[in-house]
Amino acid sequence: MTLKQLEAFYWSAVLGSFSLAAQRLQMTQSSVSKRIEELESSLSRQLFDRSGKHALLTREGERFLPLASNMLELRDRAMTLPSGDVPLTGTLRVGVSEMMAFAWFPAFLQTFGREHPELRWAPHVGDPHELQRMVSKGELDFAVTPGPITDLELKVSVAATLEFSWVASPRLLGDIRYLSRKDLTRYVVVVKAENSRISGLMANLGGEVGYDAQHTLIGRSLTAVVGLVLSGAGIACLSQAYTKVWREQGLLVSVDCEVAAPRLAYFFIKRKDDRRHILDRVFAHFALNKEAAETRIDARNALPENV
Numbered sequence: 001m002t003l004k005q006l007e008a009f010y011w012s013a014v015l016g017s018f019s020l021a022a023q024r025l026q027m028t029q030s031s032v033s034k035r036i037e038e039l040e041s042s043l044s045r046q047l048f049d050r051s052g053k054h055a056l057l058t059r060e061g062e063r064f065l066p067l068a069s070n071m072l073e074l075r076d077r078a079m080t081l082p083s084g085d086v087p088l089t090g091t092l093r094v095g096v097s098e099m100m101a102f103a104w105f106p107a108f109l110q111t112f113g114r115e116h117p118e119l120r121w122a123p124h125v126g127d128p129h130e131l132q133r134m135v136s137k138g139e140l141d142f143a144v145t146p147g148p149i150t151d152l153e154l155k156v157s158v159a160a161t162l163e164f165s166w167v168a169s170p171r172l173l174g175d176i177r178y179l180s181r182k183d184l185t186r187y188v189v190v191v192k193a194e195n196s197r198i199s200g201l202m203a204n205l206g207g208e209v210g211y212d213a214q215h216t217l218i219g220r221s222l223t224a225v226v227g228l229v230l231s232g233a234g235i236a237c238l239s240q241a242y243t244k245v246w247r248e249q250g251l252l253v254s255v256d257c258e259v260a261a262p263r264l265a266y267f268f269i270k271r272k273d274d275r276r277h278i279l280d281r282v283f284a285h286f287a288l289n290k291e292a293a294e295t296r297i298d299a300r301n302a303l304p305e306n307v
Contacts, residue, residue: 001042003075006068008035009047012055013065014273015138021055024138026091073275088116088278095124095131095143098222100266103241104144104160112285135269142270142279149267157283159268164261167243167252168235178256179235188234190217190225237261 011021012032022029040047047061057065096105101123109121124131124140131143136151144159166179172187179187217234222242229236230251246252270279 001039002035003072005035005039005042006071008032009039009061010065010068010072011138012036012048013057013061013068016055017138018055020138023093024141069273087118088281089118090278091120091122092278092282093122093124093139093141095126095134095140095145097128097131097145097266098125099146099162099239099242100144100160101125102222103162103239104266112282132269135271138271141274141276142268142282144266144268146264146266149269151269153272154269155272155283157268158265160266162239162241162264162266164237164264165240165243166235166237166255166257166259166261167229167247168255169230169232170250170253172232172235173253173255176255177253180258184235184257184259188217190228190234190236192218192220192222192225239264 007025008021008031011024012018015021015024018032018036019029022032025032036048043064045060045064046058047064049056049058105123113119124134126134128145128147131140131145132149132151132154134140135143135154149156168187176183217228222238225236225238226243226246228234229238230246235255240254243252247254268283270283
């Protein structure tokens, strides 16, 4: 019996799929199957029922799973003993939202990558619901995504917070740098999605001051939203980090508004039962982030990204 055999068994059982276990362990499905067969041979018992399409445990497998989990946990605890902070190696499959792919992930790769130059990354950009699903199913090792985080089986920590602000083309606003609630309703507001927080806010304003809902323009992607705002088609509420380059070039200007722009939290998420040392090191990186650590936000009621 080897730890590699136990690992192949554990992840096949937890994920319910030999192929997903192979992806997580970065090996071929045939290699995973071989290790499990070798483990079954050494134990003289069948751990999986292979009569169907899914990796279903036999009764023997169900009894053995907690033991395998305990042995792997001891392995992981041993690996966390002080070792002079040995640089990490391997490949991590990480999910990020569209905003984070531009405004945060490159800087994270630069700082974390400097400490761990041999670590490789396989990024996936998706919407928050997709990222949570992929982490939960084991298709991603971890993700950094806005809330709300609804899966109770995910471990959550604040990774970063982004400040948002209202921005527009100077061609649209001229010298105007402050908008009251009523002033805001005179402009087309560009949003990423129909169900965004800003869309709802503008709908509420409509009841107060007669705002026409048709004055909300849906961009569907951040690239489209920025393109529309740069063209002077409307005003938008976007991350300051995301719009920095255009503001520095004078193509966009920030506008103070009576309708306050939000401060949005982004969360590091991974499976609770994924105790790999490499993920603990990444998780610790976020926990040591002073600004993030001091941000007390309920991940399950946090604001969505598509403001």
